[in-house]
Amino acid sequence: MSNFLDLFQGFGVMAASDPVVVAVRIALVILGFVLVWLGRKGVLEPLLMIPMGLGMATINVSSMFFDPINMANKTPVDHTAINNLFLDSTISNNDHLMTLMQIDWLQPVYTLTFSNGLIACLIFIGIGSLLDVGFVMKRPYVSAIIALFAELGTLITLPLAAAWGYNLKDAASIALVGGADGPMVLFASLKLSPHLFVPITVVAYMYLGLAYGGFPYLVKFLIPKKLQSIEMPPDDPKLKITSGQKLTFAVVACVLLSFLFPVASPLFFSLFLGIAIRESGLDKFQYLVSEIVLYASTLTLGLLLGVLCEAKTIMDPKVLPLLIFGMAALGLSGVGGIIGGYFMYFVTGGKFNPVIGIAGVSCVPSTAKVAQKCVTKANPNAIIMHYALGVNIFGVITTAIIAAIYISLLQNY
Numbered sequence: 407m408s409n410f411l412d413l414f415q416g417f418g419v420m421a422a423s424d425p426v427v428v429a430v431r432i433a434l435v436i437l438g439f440v441l442v443w444l445g446r447k448g449v450l451e452p453l454l455m456i457p458m459g460l461g462m463a464t465i466n467v468s469s470m471f472f473d474p475i476n477m478a479n480k481t482p483v484d485h486t487a488i489n490n491l492f493l494d495s496t497i498s499n500n501d502h503l504m505t506l507m508q509i510d511w512l513q514p515v516y517t518l519t520f521s522n523g524l525i526a527c528l529i530f531i532g533i534g535s536l537l538d539v540g541f542v543m544k545r546p547y548v549s550a551i552i553a554l555f556a557e558l559g560t561l562i563t564l565p566l567a568a569a570w571g572y573n574l575k576d577a578a579s580i581a582l583v584g585g586a587d588g589p590m591v592l593f594a595s596l597k598l599s600p601h602l603f604v605p606i607t608v609v610a611y612m613y614l615g616l617a618y619g620g621f622p623y624l625v626k627f628l629i630p631k632k633l634q635s636i637e638m639p640p641d642d643p644k645l646k647i648t649s650g651q652k653l654t655f656a657v658v659a660c661v662l663l664s665f666l667f668p669v670a671s672p673l674f675f676s677l678f679l680g681i682a683i684r685e686s687g688l689d690k691f692q693y694l695v696s697e698i699v700l701y702a703s704t705l706t707l708g709l710l711l712g713v714l715c716e717a718k719t720i721m722d723p724k725v726l727p728l729l730i731f732g733m734a735a736l737g738l739s740g741v742g743g744i745i746g747g748y749f750m751y752f753v754t755g756g757k758f759n760p761v762i763g764i765a766g767v768s769c770v771p772s773t774a775k776v777a778q779k780c781v782t783k784a785n786p787n788a789i790i791m792h793y794a795l796g797v798n799i800f801g802v803i804t805t806a807i808i809a810a811i812y813i814s815l816l817q818n819y
Contacts, residue, residue: 415470419488422471430717431466438463438712441612449619451772453701454611454708461712466490478505492713493605495521512713522708523596525703526589529677532700533589533770533802534680535692539655540647541796542803548793549800551746556766556801558742559584559735567731572724574819575599578812580728583610584735585805586617586769588707593673594809598816604714605725609732611711617736618772621764624740625780629760633751634784636759638793649685656681659803667810669817674806739767756806765794768801 420428441459445452466493473487493512497503506513519525542549560581567577579595579602591610595603660678664671683691719725747763761781765774774794781788 416467416758418471419469422486423469423488430721434466434715434717435463437465438715450620451614453704454711457705457708458611458712458715459659461471462776463711463712464716465490465713465716468492474509475505490716493710495714495719503669503721512710515706516710519706521594521596523593523672525607525710526593527672528677528699528703528709529589530673531680531683531695532703534677534682535684535696535700537677537681537684537770537799537802538795539652539681539685539799541792542799543647543651543655544641544645545793545796546800548750549796552743552750552763552766553746553800553804554766555746555749555763556689556739556743556768556797557585557804557808558745558804559738559740559803563731564812565733567727570727570731572727575816576602576724578605579603580731580807581735582805582812583613583732584739585808586614586736586767586773586802587802587805588614590673590794590809591807593670594813595812597669599710601724602724602728604719605722605728606732608711608715609725609729611707613732613736614769614772615766617740617769618776621666621740621767621773621776622780624737624774625744625761627735627762628664628741628744629747631784633759633811634761634781635788636751636757637785637788638759638790640789641792649687651684656685663807663810664804667807667814669813670806670810673809677802677806736767740764743767743773759788759790759793760796762790762793765797766801768798768805770798770802771795773801774798 425459432709438459438461441450441455444450445455461759469488470490471485471487472489472491473483473485474489476483491510493510493516494506495516497506503517504618507517563581563584564577567580568574572580575598579591579599582591582594583606585591588607588611592603592607595606599606614711622697656678660674663674680695683695743763743766744760745763746766747758747760750758759781761777767773774791774797777794778791781790
């Protein structure tokens with residue numbers, strides 16, 4: 407029997423582990439399969455969920471009796487130590503980290519791109535290269551008003567989480583899940599709650615995938631079909647925003663926001679760099695960042711998020727309430743966006759489609775697509791995407807500003 411367990415260490419690790427840990431591992435393996443299946447079906451974002459689901463399922467069956475630090479240092483080895491060959495997100499000793507970077511195959515990627523926020527910035531460059539800020543510049547006030555309403559979850563969840571017992575830094579990191587901007591959550595949680603950034607980021611990205619499937623039901627529940635059917639006027643052909651104007655907007659906004667909130671300047675710079683590349687006509691650069699950089703970073707992010715969903719990380723007692731508050735933050739932001747849509751509906755005397763409000767939740771361009779999809783079901787002739795994209799893009803900027811405010815106020819708290 408011992409020879410069998412030595413040969414197939416997975417069984418040996420399960421036999422030596424706490425039954426609760428084993429049960430959690432099995433549950434996470436099943437969840438990994440579900441995420442892959444939902445990604446394949448298009449219910450969740452496949453670019454992120456398929457590598458994340460596969461990583462989640464694999465990491466929870468890949469543990470083995472392994473003591474890499476002592477082995478590398480040629481000191482007495484703990485034969486009961488359980489580790490893996492992927493990465494260790496809990497390591498803090500620099501000497502140990504350098505050792506693991508030569509052993510665990512994903513440790514260098516995690517250390518040099520994930521735990522310092524680089525991957526969030528790379529994704530933001532790619533996202534920026536896809537954004538047409540002309541939609542914002544044509545309707546800046548409408549976009550700003552709805553985007554602010556859609557930060558309801560980001561604002562309300564902070565005091566709720568603090569009242570539950572989280573410190574203000576942790577509460578702010580959790581609240582930013584309501585901004586529905588994965589790279590922003592990753593970056594902010596690294597600055598404010600490095601001890602919780604793994605579960606917070608994992609929860610944020612899982613919920614972003616679920617939001618794509620859940621927000622249509624929120625729209626259906628809160629907005630009557632009659633209002634969903636409202637048609638929006640097309641853009642005025644005389645109001646044309648040139649590439650030069652868009653580039654000027656990007657440069658000025660980048661410099662101004664970086665001056666006001668230097669703590670978040672890497673995110674602002676990354677986003678507006680992508681926009682500047684797009685509007686400068688640098689086709690080869692745009693291809694590089696919008697195709698290669700964005701998709702490579704998304705694949706890497708999904709893989710790392712899945713691998714970080716190891717049972718011991720998920721079993722942290724702080725994670726369960728985090729799941730609840732993360733869901734509350736995202737749900738409240740969706741409701742807030744719809745309230746903003748209703749606000750514009752009443753201000754315009756019933757000429758504004760309130761479904762556009764859901765696009766204020768800044769998951770670009772998913773929530774804008776959700777808004778258009780809901781409206782199309784109610785009225786196939788109604789086109790609201792040009793409004794929804796403006797609101798959506800401004801939502802990204804608004805979330806970045808709130809993240810910067812939280813970091814600025816709380817980083818030394």
